[in-house]
Amino acid sequence: MGTEMRMEADEPDAGTPRLEVGAGLEGVLRRTYGGRLEGVLRALTRPPSEYAIRVNTLKTTAERVAEEFGAMGVRCGRSAILEEAVVIYPGEPRAVERRGKMVVVDKFAAESVMLGSKLYEPGILRSERVAPGDEVFMADPRGHIVGTGIARFSSARRHTAGIAVDTRESVYSLPPVRESRLFGDGEIQEQSLPAMVTSRVLDPQPSDVVVDLCAAPGNKCTHVAQIQGDRGLIYAFEHSPKRLRRMRGEIRRLGIRSIRTAQRDSRYIDRDFPELRADRVLVDPPCTALGVRPKLYEEAAPSEVESCAAYQKQFLRVAARIVKKGGTVVYSTCTLPAEEDEAVVGYALDELGLELDRQSPAVGGPGIGGGRLGAAQRFDPDVSDTPGYFIAKFVRP
Template sequence: MDKDFEVLRKLSNSLGEKEVEEIIEALRRPPERYYLRVNTIKSSVKEVLSCLREEGIRAKRDEKLSEAIWMKVEGPNEIEISGEEKEVVADKFAAESVYQGSNLYAPGVIKSKRVNPGDEVIIKAPNGVIVGKGVARMSSREMLVRKNGIAVETKQSVYLIPKIRETRAYLDGKIYPQSLPSMISSLALDPSPGERILDMCSSPGGKATHIAQITNNKSEIIALDVRNSRIRKLKENISRMGAKVRVIKMDARNSQILGKFDKVILDPPCSALGVRPKLFETKNEKEIEVLSRYQYSLARVIPKVLKRGGEAVYCTCTLTLEENEKIVEKLTELGLEVIEHEPFLGDKGIGEYHFSDRVQRFYPNRLPVPGFFIAKLRC
C-alpha cells in the first residue's frame, strides 16, 4: 500500500474507499475559502470589510457565522519555468506555506546550491513537487545557517492567499485568521459572562480570544501552555486582540491545582491530518497511538476540573478515530455525558458509538474547510 496518507486510508472501513480518496485529494489543496474571525471587541464586520477593501482585499460575510468573513483562494496557478532557474528545497511545512503564496524563510530551507541574492529560483517540496518561484534574498550558505529572515521572496505560487498579517486590520487586532470549524468549537462551548473558563492547550490563542470576544471580556479565562515560545505567541495574540485572558505556563495535566471551572476547552496536540494543504503525509499508526495516549492523559483531567454540571468541548484538527471518537468514549467511561451542541454544520461521527449523532466531523471534500472534530460533554 502507498505509505502516503496511509493512516487516513484506514477510514475506508467506516467511510468507504471512494470517500476517503476524495478526502485525501481535498487535503492536497488549500480550502476554497480562507476564513478570518472579526474581533468584535475592537471592530465590526462592516468596518473590517471596508478596511480590507481599502487595501485591495475583497472579503465576504459568512452565511452561517456572524463573526466570520472569508476570501476566495486563488488557484491552482501554473508556475512559469524557463529552465534557467536555480533550485531551493524547503521542508514540508515551509513548502506548504509557499504553495499558498508565503515567502520562504531561512529556517525552512533544507537544500540550496550555488544560489546568490537576486537569482531566480524554483522552490520545491522534499518530494520534488514545485510549489513556487521567486527571487533569492540570501546566498545558499546564508539560507542554510541563518535562523531568520526571508531566503526567497515568492513571486509565483500554485495557490494564492492575501498576506493578511501585513494588513492594518490584522496589526490593529481587528481580525484573527481562523478556520470555520475552529470558530465553531468556541461557539459550541457556549461561554457566558461571569463564568470561569479553562483553555487547556491554548497557544496560539484563537479559541481563548474568541471566548473573550463571545463573553465581551466579562468571563474569567485561564489559558495554559507549556513551552516558552508558545506562551510568547499566546501573549502576543491576546495583547493584539485586546482580550482579557490570564496566561499560565503549566502542563494541563496538573491543572487541578487551579480549582474548578464552569467550562473547559481542550484542543490537544494531534496528528493534524485535517490541516490543508498537505503535499504529502507519512505519519504512521505508531505515531497516532503515541499521540492518542498523550491526548487521553490531558482529556482525563477534564472531569477533575469541571464543576458539577459544567461543560467541556474536546476538539482536534484531525480525522482519526483514535484521536477523536475513541477519546470521547473513554471520557464517557469516566462519567462524562456527550451532549448536543450548536452550530452543527458538519457531519455526524463515525463508528458504532452511542454518541455518534452528537459529535461533529468536518470533511474537506464536503465543505471548504480543514478536517476537524468537535464533541461537547457535561460533567
C-alpha cells in the first residue's frame, strides 16, 4: 500500500450554511486556515459524501458485508482507499418540518438524529407532554429541527437509558447500522476513514507489542488487532471506568483475544509499569473534536484548545519513554487547530527527541507549515471528503 492517494471534496457551494462558532474560536481557526476558513466552516455543516464502516476481517470480508447491506436495500460500496472498509451514502440534506410535539435534545443527540439515528433517553433535555405513540419532532437547543418520529417514552416517567424516539424522518438518512445483524455479530464497526488510516499508518506487525494510551471505545486498538490477525499483544489503557466497560464490550462483540485492557491514567504508565517496552505506541488523546462532521454549531472555547494541547503533550512524553529504540509512535486527533496538531508535533520533535516518519497510506494533505511537517497527514474538511483529522508518525531514533 505505498501509493499516494488523495480524496478530494467537491467545493461546498455558496448556498451551504456556514457553521456557527464563537468569535474566539473563529480567531483560533483563522490562525490555522487564513482565507480558507469560510470553506472549512461550510464543509463542517455537511457529512462526507461517504460514511465509512470497518469490516472485521477476522470474521468476514468487505465483499460479503457490501452484499448483505445491498440485500437490505442500503446504498453501499467498497472503499477505494482501504480494503477493509465499505461506505454507505448519507444522501443530500432534506428540510424536516415540525410535526407533532416538540422534544429538545442535546447537541450530541441532535447530530446523531440528524444522520438518521434513533433518539436515546439520555439525549433528551426537555419536551412537551409526550406519551408513547405520539408523533414528535426533535430540535437542538438552538432550535434546528433534526428529525421527526414516534415516541417510545413518556414525559411523565422518564428513564435513564433506552430508545426514546423511533426516528422516521431526518436531515440525512443513514440506515440503522447498529441494529443490523452484521453489527450484532461483530462483523462491522462504525469508524471514519481517517481513523482507519491511523491504525494502518501505525503498521503493526503480527508479533508486535502495541500500547494504546487512550484506548476507549476501542476503535483503533481493535483495528490494530485485526491488522495483526489477532496474533500480537496489545495493552489498551483507558482512564474512564465507564468508557473502559464499553470498550470491553466492543472487544467481546468483535471477538478479539489479543487485547489486554486496564484502567489507568496513562500519563503515568512509565511509572506504573517500569518494565513496559513497546514496538508501537498509539496516542489518540482527548481533543476538541472540531473535525467531526456534520456539526449543527460549535461551542468550544479557545481555552479548550490550549488545555487539550497541554494534555496531549503529556501522553506523547510517556509514549517517547516506553517505545523501544527504532520503534514507532503514532499521534492522531479528530480536530483542526494547528495548536493541537502541528504544534504538538513540534514539541515531540524538539523536546522528546522523536523524529517524523513517512506515512503510508498517504490519503490526506501535508501538515501546515511545510518543511519537516510535510510528513504529517492532515485531513481538512474543505479539501478532503472525510471528517477533519490529523496523523503524525514518529520513530524513536
